[in-house]
Amino acid sequence: MDPIALNHNSLNPNLNLLQPYPFQRLRDLFAGTTPNAAFKPINLSIGEPKHATPTLITDALVNNLAGLANYPTTLGSLALRTAISQWIARRYNLPALNPETSILPVNGSREALFAFAQVVIDRTKSNPIVISPNPFYQIYEGASFLAGATPYFLNTTPENGHAMDFEQVPAEILNRTQLVYVCSPGNPSGKVMNLAQWKTLFALSDQYGFVIAADECYAEIYFDETNPPLGALQAAHQLGRDYKNLVVFSSLSKRSNVPGMRSGFVTGDAKIIEAFTLYRTYHGCAMNPAVQAASLTAWNDGAHVIENRRLYAEKFKTVTPLLNGALEVEMPDAAFYLWAKIKNPAMTDTDFALKLYRDLNITVLPGSYLAREVNDINPGKNFIRLALVASLEECVEAANRIQSMS
Numbered sequence: 001m002d003p004i005a006l007n008h009n010s011l012n013p014n015l016n017l018l019q020p021y022p023f024q025r026l027r028d029l030f031a032g033t034t035p036n037a038a039f040k041p042i043n044l045s046i047g048e049p050k051h052a053t054p055t056l057i058t059d060a061l062v063n064n065l066a067g068l069a070n071y072p073t074t075l076g077s078l079a080l081r082t083a084i085s086q087w088i089a090r091r092y093n094l095p096a097l098n099p100e101t102s103i104l105p106v107n108g109s110r111e112a113l114f115a116f117a118q119v120v121i122d123r124t125k126s127n128p129i130v131i132s133p134n135p136f137y138q139i140y141e142g143a144s145f146l147a148g149a150t151p152y153f154l155n156t157t158p159e160n161g162h163a164m165d166f167e168q169v170p171a172e173i174l175n176r177t178q179l180v181y182v183c184s185p186g187n188p189s190g191k192v193m194n195l196a197q198w199k200t201l202f203a204l205s206d207q208y209g210f211v212i213a214a215d216e217c218y219a220e221i222y223f224d225e226t227n228p229p230l231g232a233l234q235a236a237h238q239l240g241r242d243y244k245n246l247v248v249f250s251s252l253s254k255r256s257n258v259p260g261m262r263s264g265f266v267t268g269d270a271k272i273i274e275a276f277t278l279y280r281t282y283h284g285c286a287m288n289p290a291v292q293a294a295s296l297t298a299w300n301d302g303a304h305v306i307e308n309r310r311l312y313a314e315k316f317k318t319v320t321p322l323l324n325g326a327l328e329v330e331m332p333d334a335a336f337y338l339w340a341k342i343k344n345p346a347m348t349d350t351d352f353a354l355k356l357y358r359d360l361n362i363t364v365l366p367g368s369y370l371a372r373e374v375n376d377i378n379p380g381k382n383f384i385r386l387a388l389v390a391s392l393e394e395c396v397e398a399a400n401r402i403q404s405m406s
Helices: 014-018 022-030 055-063 065-069 079-091 109-120 139-146 194-209 233-239 270-283 289-302 301-324 349-360 391-404
Strands: 103-106 129-134 150-155 176-185 211-215 246-251 265-266 337-342 385-386
Touching: 014 139, 014 211, 022 349, 055 065, 055 289, 055 337, 065 289, 079 103, 079 265, 079 289, 103 109, 103 194, 103 270, 109 139, 109 211, 109 246, 109 270, 129 139, 150 233, 176 194, 176 391, 194 211, 194 233, 233 246, 233 265, 246 270, 265 270, 289 337, 301 391, 349 391
Parallel strands: 129 150, 129 176, 176 211, 211 246
Antiparallel strands: 103 265, 246 265, 337 385
């Protein structure tokens, strides 16, 4: 796919390196195609939570609208930072982080993941590298380009367990690497990094000095209440490490069904958090005071999160077996995506997605749109991503329609 061409001499030339977002590519794919009106439309393409926002959060938001009369601070309220620190300690069985120095509220993990590269990348050094999984969340790539760095993609495939194999990265690349994005649970695979994989990554960070940005926005969507996904801070603690060069990004969007509230946090290495705070002070992205109050309420409550997980678990348990005739699919470790391989070798992922849209009025995302070609391989090719965010009834209906194609 060709990068976006802006053709304007006075703009940042790195903007021309950006590629169209996956959903723009999907709109282009469907342009001129009329979906089958005999079926109700079902959209499984976008990872946007559809479960109801808990009343306790909306009530907290409404009850604190008076905060709109005040400028918020970049650091956010100490009460919110303390609630986040306490949640991290409970969730990951860790000593509480210092809310004064190690917690920074952000307006959702997306904008923070992008802005973070602008802080970490040292443009004075020759040809900086940012390592990213492939397939990947496209913000990682855009952040790299606009920070003046070059993305280096590590293919994650069924053959390597959908894991980033850092040991295959050449030393000359690692010498130039300043930032590594990891996503666990992964988008789109749903795979969770294990302790051995973290140990390898930490050792390389120690050796080469790069910063790790751990995207954990899906960490609260899992299927076994007794076995939550391992987190980056938790892995470091279990390995007897501090949090040097490690920064974690988390969000309420998926956990609490509030994607429109734009609320998350970053935590980890206090020195890097301090630098990021300085950047954000100038960036002007402090969190709305009413949103801060609602966020505090959300982080302090766990009951609604357990119910949210129950709804997802029911959908995955029901839908996954229904798809096995038409697709190669298995339960993810966590998150709310099914990363499904197309069984028909003669049909591309884009052809499959177009057929679903045209014939069955189902929207899914072609896997190749989430990846880049590396060494003549696009690891998303012949996969589709299904976001099980719709109701159970709609997800079952979609699965039955897809199964009818086999």
